[in-house]
Amino acid sequence: MDTSVSFLDSLQCTSDEEAWGRLVGMYSPLIRGWLKRHGAMVEDLDDVTQEVLAVVFRRFPDFRREPRAGAFRAWLRTITANCLRDHWRKKNRQPTGVGGSDFGAVIAELEDPNSGLSAQWNRDHDRHVIQYLLDEVRPAFTDKTWQAFQRFALDGLTADDVSQELGISVNAVFVAKSRVLSRLRQRGLGLIE
Template sequence: MDACLIDVSLREELPAAARGDRLAYGRIIALCQNAVTGIALAITRDVHASEDIAQEAFLKGWRQLPTLKNPDSFLPWLREITRNLARDHLRARRRQPMTGEAADLAILLAADTAPTPAERLLHTEQEAAALDVIAALPEDSREVLLLYYREGQRTPQVAQLLGLTDATVRKRLSRARQYVREELMARFGEFARGTAPSAAFASAVLGMLAVAAPPAAGAAVISGSGAVAGKGLLKLFGLSAGFAAAGTLLGIGAVWFGIRTQLRDPLDGRERRALLAYGVFNTTLILAFIAGIGWLSGVPGWLPHALLTAAYVAGICWASSRWLPRILARRRQRDLLQDPEGTRERMRRQCRWQTWGLRAGVALASLGLLAGLVMSGRLSL
């Protein structure tokens, strides 16, 4: 996107987003996600942590968006939120000693002198080169350099997203090139582009907004999504089909977004096959639920619909809370050995989001079922 269009797009989308329009905020996320993840990565030097922090920054921005009076203040405000969260993350890592399960695991693995597959797959050459570049540069140059490659090497966009002049961006790029050898810079560019958040990142954040929606905007979010997505499917099964259809693409995108990092760099073929099976299972489950809702539209009574919804919710909960942790167990063992504090912090954050996500999913599925049963006349309150 042209740099001058970034401001125009933000001014167009922010008023609607402040009123609770999730789709408008999703377009804002797509505009800013490279900048926010890049700022977090420049500070933390950790791709996984940078994406977690970026999600938290966008969610915090969503909750506080109605308080923002001037649209032109949005980008500086969001950048400051991101930097504060990233620095809090670093401080939390420094304060946390390795205790409990992490310490026990480290002792256990240290006692085993045979190299494991996880130990042989530490960092790729590209990642190691990128970490060398990041370590060699001051923080402001890291931000500029990461965003320069993620934004297609266009300095006007970088300047706009970071609140700088084009001349300042060019000066910092020139300074970065003085610090870093040419061959390292090329590998860093590949790393920056390869770790940039995909379109699924915005979908995943949008999926969390049902939990984090501002009180004033919550009604608009729910009614808006139901009205838009439900038009073509209300005939099938009332409002529940509308809720289901609205969440189909979002749910599938969130499934694959949740495992995109591990799929990009699997420990081995075994983990990759298991992750693909997990993604296909959840995608199939979501599509089967939508098809089942449509098929049951001609079945009288409320029990079949309740049983289908219960089976769907149980399947999603089992896959997320039981199957996926087993798939990732070996990876977590490796990460705990290499970076116990950071890994424990990521695991806690992921556990919190998983818990809230499952609660929100169960609540929305139950509300959609109840609304559909009432509107179709199958159930009287």
Template sequence: MSPQTRDEPSTHRSLLDRARDGNDEGWRMLVQVYGPIVYRWIRRCGVQSADAADVMQETFLSASKSLARFDMERTGATFRGWLWTIAKHKLRDRQRAEAREPAQGNQSIEEIATEQLHFNDADPPSEIAEDIQSVRIRMLEVLRTSIQPRTWQMFWRTAIDGCDPGDVADEMNVSRWTVYKARARVLQRLREEMRGFE
């Protein structure tokens, strides 16, 4: 595959579609992007760090088995909401399992029975804007590995650093049009990858 083709939005399938089709790299990237968010949700529900990592793994294991049934075309459906529903069920499963275990150490049965996870049934325990920003940042990190370094540099200098495209063109000894095109390609890739997440 030529470097030019690798950057072309028309040849790129969304991350969610690749993961759904069983593409290992797509799935790995999906977990890399969304794993920290799911972990943060679980921790905000009052789960200890090691247990939160286990619940996160259980969440993604369940998601991998049911991703084909996720319908992002359904009104109001978002990947974030769907993933939160799975995480919520895994949290409840964990809570039920812990309630069946005998008291350990100095903990009484009454203390175990009164321990509750703190979460709202409807929404993840974080703001949607916070989660979307987190996904965008991680997605940019993932995309960077698949984009030519010069293309990435032109995008970063103009879209993130806020440099004038003409100045970047002069610095990199390319036309202004090349800088605009590089920025547009990366932004298009980001939009494609984000489709269905928000």
């Protein structure tokens, strides 16, 4: 896949198997983990995750990320809630949610974009995607560039401290941060807003 094309743009071409494989690799652990933490039954985790990703695949041509920020994240959250509801309707049962609550209430809260659970979904999504993207772009950089980026941008050291620690110029620290952030923005365009 051309690295100049954003992830969401690459999914517009349904024949791009690499992009769709990347979507499955990125989102399966997030969806599965989220379902498990919020009370889905273990035997349903894989089925619901597959249902969510199948709907994303079928409906992606209709997805529009403009003009609102977080459109894909919200769209994925809605699909997840709908797939959960459909899954339990098909099985003709109402599972118990975390703490003994009705899982239907969990689904309703997930659908409400202003709920605490939706805010948690957004945080979990962004944290997961950022880590996925960091892991994905890491091999494109030398160890020194990555260390400069990590120590400065992620660990919060000053450019002077990183410069001294790594034996590079302060300018090289800023360049490393700029190069990695540019690649992250490019790869994650539309995923985190």
